Amino acid sequence: MSEDPRQWPTGRLLFSVARRIEQDWNAHLATWDLNHAGHPALLHLMGGPLTQREIAARNGVTEQTMSRIVARLERSGYVTRDDDPRDRRRRAVTITDLGRRVAMEAAQFQPAEDLTSRGLDEDQVEALRELLVAMVRAQRAEPRTPAEQ
Template sequence: MDQERRSADIIDPASPDPAHWPVGRLLSAAARRVERDWNAHLSAWDLNHASLAVLAHLLRSPMSQRELATASGVTEQTMSRVLARMERTGYVTRSPHDDDRRRHVITITDAGRSTFVAASDRELAEALVTRGLTAEQAEQLRRLLVVVASPGSDEPSG
């Protein structure tokens, strides 16, 4: 046991064994795996993680492209590509803003609403992320990720 513990304490970013990776690399690799699995699920509806988030924002209310980009944490150029694809699939519509013809209002369609409900199965999403974990481990992971993801968590405590 002592040998196993010491071996896991060795941090080696180049190691093929994730047990030796720094926390940042582990988190990044885990996020990529989850994103790949989730995108594979969403592809059945011609969606990905970015476009599903757009549908979630638009369920609350119509928004401009700039507002959606800000809410999603991407550039307006990236959002433009996401929206063009979603418009082609019939999930959103763009219409000129009533007061400013240079702006467009993005609105979710009925097809977008029903697709969001079908594609965003919470149990499936949780299962993709927590596969191989006990219920207690999954809850512990959730609590830790809340701390890591929360604003202000980048400040050292002290």
């Protein structure tokens, strides 16, 4: 396979860039003992307590995966788990004041933009954003297969 990225399939290009951004983003989030999986969970909890199942669905991961993510967030003092007042058989996950502060600090716009737009000028960033928004909308419009859910 060619080492010249111009010869790569689009999927390989996207995966290569996304993987590097994920690594850089995880290094950024490590400042707060977070990663690319835990940070979105905290952001979802900003609206109020949720069950692990609800957080998992919003993050597009399994409940088992979310259980590990929530356990890590709990060890860091960012969330608590208590009986769910809506259903005593379930546990509700609630963000703590520390978790709320950390989620907001880590969510600042500019560091993320800097990580994702390295090497691009303003026009290229705008064009990339337009393409990515179009791709996200197209993916949301297509029904997911059972294997993808």
